[in-house]
Structures are given as C-alpha cells and as structure tokens.
Amino acid sequence: MLDTILLLAGDAERPVLAEALRRAGEGVRVVAAGSTRDLPADLRTARLVAFVFPEIVPTGVLERLGYGAYNFHPGPPAYPGWVPAAFALYDGATEFGATLHEMTAKVDSGIICDVERFAVPSDCDLQGLETLAYGACLRLFERWAEALVSPLRPPHLPLRWGTRKCTRKAFAEMGRIPEGVPEEEALRRVRAFGGRLDT
Structure with missing residues (x-):
C-alpha cells in the first residue's frame, strides 16, 4: 500500500510543495529531499515526485519504487531535455508549456500524463519563458497533487516526446x-x- 511520497525539489519549492502533498493525502508520509542521496533505502511503498529537478534519478531508485515516479518537466513534449525554453525560443515556437510524465531510466521519455500549454509572448526572452514554464508546472502540480498521493496511476495521454533532445x-x-x-x-x-x- 502506498504510504510515502518522496518529493525531489529545490530549496524554495520543497516546504511549500511538501505541505501541499500532505494536505492532499491525509495519512501519507511526505519525505522532501534536495538530492537522490537523501532518499530512504526502502522504496517498496513509496512514489517519487520530482518538480523541475535537475538531478537525474538513478535507474536503481526508479526500479525499487513500488508506486512509480513522476516528473514535472518545464517544457512541452516537443522539447525534452535540458533548458528546453532556450531551444523553443531559437526555433521561434509560438506555444510552450510544461509536462507531467512518468519517469523512466531514459530522461524525459516516460509516458505523458498531462500537458499545460500557453502562448509564447512575442517579446519573450529566456528568463521570461522559463518563468512562464515554471508557472505552468505549478498549475500542473495543483491539478495533480491529490492524484499523486493516491495509489492509482494518473491516466496516460496519447502523446509522444519530440525526437530532438535538448x-x-x-x-x-x-x-x-x-x-x-x-x-x-x-x-x-x-x-x-x-x-x-x-x-
């Protein structure tokens, strides 16, 4: 039975998101960590949630999780990988967003659960687009916090990741x-x- 949510997030986000997960899942233990090194050894009754987290989660950790792992990626499926906003700006993308997906050993390739999209302002720079993508990740988190503390798996969307990795x-x-x-x-x-x- 799912009894633990492991949250990987930055220093600013950890306390706020951890509290939101605790409110969403009464009785579920939330362990907030700043590194995969800080995760507990026994993961059989745990689910991992990573929020705009730069560290790659080791395959061994993913394989030991009893209830899977989910990532909030600050880019749409067309832009998997590192600093996707930069590549979208270079391409002249008119739409961007954020993606909630299952985590697999290969980064940004797991099954897509949801996407939050928005129009790219014509005068947007890299910092501006990253800020908008971060906001989209927060909206996804608010939408899915309750489902992520449930033992059920979020639904899958019939979407594919882009073939070019940033x-x-x-x-x-x-x-x-x-x-x-x-x-x-x-x-x-x-x-x-x-x-x-x-x-």
Whole structure:
C-alpha cells in the first residue's frame, strides 16, 4: 500500500510543495529531499515526485519504487531535455508549456500524463519563458497533487516526446557564435542562448 511520497525539489519549492502533498493525502508520509542521496533505502511503498529537478534519478531508485515516479518537466513534449525554453525560443515556437510524465531510466521519455500549454509572448526572452514554464508546472502540480498521493496511476495521454533532445552540449554549442554568422542567426542565438561571438 502506498504510504510515502518522496518529493525531489529545490530549496524554495520543497516546504511549500511538501505541505501541499500532505494536505492532499491525509495519512501519507511526505519525505522532501534536495538530492537522490537523501532518499530512504526502502522504496517498496513509496512514489517519487520530482518538480523541475535537475538531478537525474538513478535507474536503481526508479526500479525499487513500488508506486512509480513522476516528473514535472518545464517544457512541452516537443522539447525534452535540458533548458528546453532556450531551444523553443531559437526555433521561434509560438506555444510552450510544461509536462507531467512518468519517469523512466531514459530522461524525459516516460509516458505523458498531462500537458499545460500557453502562448509564447512575442517579446519573450529566456528568463521570461522559463518563468512562464515554471508557472505552468505549478498549475500542473495543483491539478495533480491529490492524484499523486493516491495509489492509482494518473491516466496516460496519447502523446509522444519530440525526437530532438535538448542537451547541455547543444546549449553550449549554440551559445558560441562563429565569426561570419549572418546577423539574423546571431541575434536568434543571443536571444535564446545568451550567445557570445567566437574570436
């Protein structure tokens, strides 16, 4: 029987989200942690909830969870991976959002449970888009907190993840602007990746 929710979140979010989960599931123990190293050893009666959490959860942890693991990703399914907002800005995306999904050994590839979408403002920069995506994650959390403390699994949506993974390496490469790059391309990179001119 599900009796423990393990919450992985940043320092600012942990106390607030942990309290919300406690209110949603009376009698369910909530363990809030800032690292996977702080998780308990026995996970048979636990479910993991990760909220905009940068650390990759080890496969061994995922396999030992009796009630699965769920992640709030600050990007829509089209943009799996690291700092998805930057790649969306570079692409000129007009829509962005956040995704609730099951966690698997391969990052941002698990079954999608829900998506919160919004229009991208025309003058949006990276910080602005990340802030909007964070707000979308909070709305998803509010919508699903009660279900996540229940032993039932959230429903699945017939959606697929995008095939291009946003990575740290790609982010760094796009942030370097080679000499001779057309001005329009340079401006796109500066807006999305905070690019700098290579000399």
